[in-house]
Amino acid sequence: MLTLFDYLPSQNAWKVRLLLNHLGRPYRTVPISIFEGEGRSAEFRRLNPTGTVPAIQLDDGRVLAESNAILAYLADGTPYLPGDPFERAKVQQWLHFEQERVESVIGSLRHWTMTGKLAHRSAEMIEAKHSAATRSLDILESELSTRPFIAGDHYSIADMAIFAYASRAEEAGLSLEAYPHFRAWIARVEAQPGFLAEMHPYAIDPHSSRELP
Secondary structure, rough: OOEEEEEOOOOOHHHHHHHHHHHHHOEHHHHHHHHHOOHHHHHOOOOOOEEEEEEEOOOOOOOEOHHHHHHHHHHOOOOOOOOOOOHHHHHHHHHHHEEEEEEEHHHEEEEHHOOOOHOOHHHHHHHHHHHHOOOOOHHHHHHHOOOOOOOOOOOOHHHEEEEEEEEOOOHHOOOOOOHHHHHHHHHHOOOOOOOOOOOOOOOOOOOOOOOOO
8 A cells, every 4th residue: 555654734745645535545644743853864764865745655665755746656647647748748847836936935934924933034035935925826827817727728736736835825924815816726626526625734733833953
């Protein structure tokens, strides 16, 4: 059975749980307490050198890390990743966008806000993240005004990836009032069969207010 190395408040890990839920694929979970330093342990870093979650281990012992790489692997041969080379590349385009322009800015602001770390970040750093996050939301609003899903007419892992952090923008202190097309897309994603509504706040982890070791 597939093993998922997980940290419940991580939206990167939630992406993988979402796809597994869509696929109805069974898996077992190994929780990693990242703010207690478990991700930096020698045992876990033998599996994933970066010490981050999520990671998956296959029945044959092979391990794959990085959330979007995991999505692409698990979605291969399913409706969530197109077979056509160009359409597949468009999904990859938006997976790269998600990591560079969504997770790294909205995800960071959300984490700092929800764990009390915002007060310990410089005003310049916060403003830079906020400006970059707003630009990303502007791009998503424009793109989603022309089609129902981010990579085309069909729901894909690109939508799952972007939804993970972008849909939580208000938890990062970003208003979505000016983004009607983006908000309509959120509703379309949430209406997908097998959507995983359950998400976990950092508050469930008493160690999450710590800086990563």
